[in-house]
Amino acid sequence: MREKLVAGNWKMHGNQAENKSLLNAVVAGVAELRGKDIAVCAPYPYLSLVQTMLRDTNIVWGAQNVSQYDKGAYTGEISAAMLKDFDCSYVIVGHSERRALYNEDSHTVALKYVAVQREGMVPILCVGETLEQRESGITEKIISEQLDAVMNMAGGASLGKAVIAYEPVWAIGTGKTATPQQAQEVHEFIRARVAIQNAEEADNLVILYGGSVKANNAAELFNMPDIDGGLIGGASLVATEFISICQALQN
């Protein structure tokens, strides 16, 4: 039985005061949801703050990126071991903003994925197509390439302890959500693709949907058979919205 998960991705937003007030509200608002998997992925400078504020709560925290290297002369980079040192649970890898704005290719994403798993954390691997790719009918080809880079990684990246987030690029921050049916179709494809290599892992794999999830559409999305929760951007910055989205896990 797969556990559903809601993970907030704060992206590059917030400051100490705003983060404290957001977390205070969210912690109180989801306290009754003990047993549900809830995470927030904060910007690096706030890792310590988030770690401290979430101690003894039912929310875990994650990071939004990681270096593919273990250690060394990589100015400005943050290693998986450093994140683990702050009790990080999840690390987003391959977000479309990083693929598009920082030229992260699927091979680099796969190296990051492996680095996260090596430290015992759970990677949230983002995959998804642009509008142009969808309209050209190559959504499945794009997703397959992004998945295969990880599945075919030498040394064997496991999809056993991982989360996949399907994030159609055209739905991110646009207010244009994929319909539950559109999302379900791709989620089902992802699970089937993973099942070719390992049916049990595919069955247990948590696949999140991300892209303009709000309080008013979360339940409908999360009720689809292959949608196991959400990766939430903008709405994770608004306590009432994020709490309602977490509550939608119960339906």
Ligand SMILES: O=C[C@H](O)COP(=O)(O)O
């Ligand atoms: O990581 C989160 C996604 O990019 C979705 O962002 P959004 O909810 O603001 O559309």
